[in-house]
Amino acid sequence: MAGEEEETPTVVAKSGDIVDVTMHPLVLLSAADHYHRVARGTRKRVVGLLLGSVLRGQVDATNSFAVPFEEDSRNPAVFYLDHNYLESMLAMFRKVNAKERVVGFYSTGPSIRPNDLRIHDIVKRFLPANTVTPPIFCIIDIRPDRKSHPTTAYKVVEEVSTKDGQRQVKLSFAHVPSQMGALEAEEVGVEHLLRDINDPTVSTVASLIKGKIAGLATLTEKLVECKDYLESCVRGEQKVNPEIVANLQTIMNLLPNLNTEDLVRSFVVKTNDMQMAIYLSALIRSVIALHDLVNNRIQYGGGAGNDGEIATGKEEEKKEDDTKTAQKKDAKK
Structure with a gap:
C-alpha cells in the first residue's frame, strides 16, 4: 500500500530559472588542457569554476579556471576542494575583468557523481551578493573522437514527492539546453589556433x-x-x-536551381578540370616510376652484363694474338 501511495515527483524550478547555457571556446580549451595536465591516462576527473554573465536566465560561460580537486574512488562521500586557491583565483580574475562572475562549475564526468550536489553548495557561496540565478553544472566531454555536442549543462531543482503521507523535498540535477557560441574575436583566435595544430601522422x-x-x-x-x-x-x-x-x-x-544550363556547364567544366588534373598526375607518376626503374636497372642490374662483355672482348683479343703468333712461327719454319 505504501508503494501505491507514492506520487510521481513534480519538478519545481527555483526563482531565477535558467533558460539555456552558452559555452565559449576558451572554456573548452581550458578544460581540455586541465584534464591532459592532471588526469590524462587515469580514471580521475577534474573540476573547475565557470566565469561569465547571466542575463534573463541565459548563462554565458566565457572563461574558466582549474581548481585543485581530489576524491576517493572507494568512498564517494570523501573529496577535497581547495577553498583558499579558489578565493585567490577569483580575486585575481576580478582585477582582470570585473564583469565576469561565478556562474557555475564544470567537470569532465563523464556522468553525474554523488559529490556534485555538495560541490554545487560550495560554489554557491562564491556567488555575488543578491544573486537570484543559481550556479550551473556542466559536464565537458574531452574525448577527441566525440562527434556530438561536447557539453551537457544541468541546473539544481527541487523534487517534491509524497511518501507514507509525508512530503519530502529532494535536490537533483535537471537538464538545461546548451549550445556553443563565440564572439568575433574568439572565432578568429580559435581559427588561427586550429590552423597551427598539425598531426604529422x-x-x-x-x-x-x-x-x-x-x-x-x-x-x-x-x-x-x-x-x-x-x-x-x-x-x-x-x-x-x-x-x-x-x-x-x-x-x-x-537551394540553387540545378536545371539551368549555365550551372550544368559550370559543373561539367569544373569536373573536367579536376579529372584532367587527376589524369595528368597519374601519367606523370607512372613516367617517374618507369624512369626510376630504368635508373635502378642501370645502376644495380647492368654491372654483371658489362663485366661479361669486357671479359668476352678480352678473350677474343687473346685468341687473335694467339693466332697471329702461330702464323709467325709457321712463317719462320
Missing part, C-alpha cells in the same frame, strides 16, 4: 576528406530529422510548428 588530404565526411554525415542526420518531423506532422502525430515550417521553406528557397 595524418596528411592534409586525409584530414580534408575526413572533415568532408563528418560534415556530410551531420547533414544527413539533420535531413533525416527534418524528414521524420514532416512525416509525423502529415500523419497527425505531431502538431505543426509554424516557425519550423518557415525555416524549412527558407532553406528550400535558398
